[in-house]
Amino acid sequence: MKQTYTLLILFTLIVNAINAQTDLIYHIDSGEGAFTTNLDGTSKNLLASYTPSSSSLANDIEIDANNNKMYVLDQNGKNLIQYDLNGANNTLIYTYPTNPRDIELDLINGKIYHAMNGEIFTTDLDGTNKNSLITYTPNATNFLNAIELDLVNSHLYALDMNGDNLTRYDLNGNNSTTIYNYIGGTQFPSDFKIDIANNKIYHISRDNTAAEIFTTDLTGNTKTVLTTYTAGSSLLYIDIELDVENDYMYLLSTNGGLLDRYNLNGSNKTTIQTYPGNYPKDIDIFKLDSTLSINNTESNQNEIAVFPNPSSNFIQVLGINGGKKAYAIYNTLGAKLKSGTIQENDKISIQDISNGIYFLIFENGNSLKFIKK
CATH class of the missing domain: 2.120.10.30 (TolB, C-terminal domain)
Structure with a gap:
């Protein structure tokens, strides 16, 4: 639990630093x-x-x-x-x-x-x-x-x-x-x-x-x-x-x-x-607060992130600024599985998708990788 809170604090500090730019x-x-x-x-x-x-x-x-x-x-x-x-x-x-x-x-x-x-x-x-x-x-x-x-x-x-x-x-x-x-x-x-x-x-x-x-x-x-x-x-x-x-x-x-x-x-x-x-x-x-892309997901995991990751039931996105964001979830074959809108602290249920690797993709093309376990 202590490690979880440490990660949350780290994510918050990094996101705030990005947003100050x-x-x-x-x-x-x-x-x-x-x-x-x-x-x-x-x-x-x-x-x-x-x-x-x-x-x-x-x-x-x-x-x-x-x-x-x-x-x-x-x-x-x-x-x-x-x-x-x-x-x-x-x-x-x-x-x-x-x-x-x-x-x-x-x-x-x-x-x-x-x-x-x-x-x-x-x-x-x-x-x-x-x-x-x-x-x-x-x-x-x-x-x-x-x-x-x-x-x-x-x-x-x-x-x-x-x-x-x-x-x-x-x-x-x-x-x-x-x-x-x-x-x-x-x-x-x-x-x-x-x-x-x-x-x-x-x-x-x-x-x-x-x-x-x-x-x-x-x-x-x-x-x-x-x-x-x-x-x-x-x-x-x-x-x-x-x-x-x-x-x-x-x-x-x-x-x-x-x-x-x-x-x-x-x-x-x-x-x-x-x-x-x-x-x-x-x-x-x-917008410098949303620089994630499928081409550079790994290097940006510490800026804006999916949490928890891996997860069995739901995911949240840390570091979203402003109002609602439209999103879609794709599998590694490029098939869209679900879509909707989220904002800070919202949860996205992933209980109905199979275990594996997925991409959470936002309306501007930015994306985050997550694992369903």
Whole structure:
């Protein structure tokens, strides 16, 4: 019993030390490069710089902190470049035959989901082993612009900017379902983000002059408008990111070159960053209190942990911050056995699963290994 309490104290001290560190926003500004700031926009740190041109225009950034990598999508150059998190050691991962639009990382299965004009496909993290999921003919009413992964429920969401639709697929590209239609051509969707734990999708849509930020549930119903703004030459939101734990959403405006932060209910707008290059394209929020991944589970067991482990009846997660976290339990063959939401001190029953090794996987792809005995 004394050893158990000692472990609990150790976990608490380590988690508190982690949480005292600074969370980061990774920014892509095509007029400057990739840099980080704190979540309030302070302490800017330039990582990689370049000059935008007809053959070089960064459009997206994604973070794999557990492998110390960031991925930058060059839309004009039709390349995906991998860097170390400090901006060093750039490596060409993939060259596209036509313009790429978006990427998402599946760090559970070691995959990159790519969206380019005409196709959504996966590769391994090193760009090899391409697997085509969805093909289409780009035209005035069919143009996929953004994708998001729901790894808990095994779904892929694709935003059709020209057709004004948000469509949900299985992760293998099967079983398409239209989740939301953006008023049949009078509105143009810009971006969306999924909050699995609270069963919400956050949407950005606009017409030629007016725009709104709103939520629906994961099936596209129960619309709630959070805030409206006048879209124009000085303000046009193209990217949305969520920090649910701190009750914030971040909205990136390519027109005007700024990053605004709101509360999740649409109140308390604050501009936290202006971009000297005036070509901001994307941000990615990295939370230091949730850096676990299946690729680095062992080295992180002392940061945030499953307890007791091994266990026969139930597990708890030590070191969860904020509100509810969506999770799923997978076996070593990749089959999902159960899912739900938890928060600090909640117990997950594992009495109904067989003895063996399992992975507790969270909505952002982070994971913890545990043993059922």
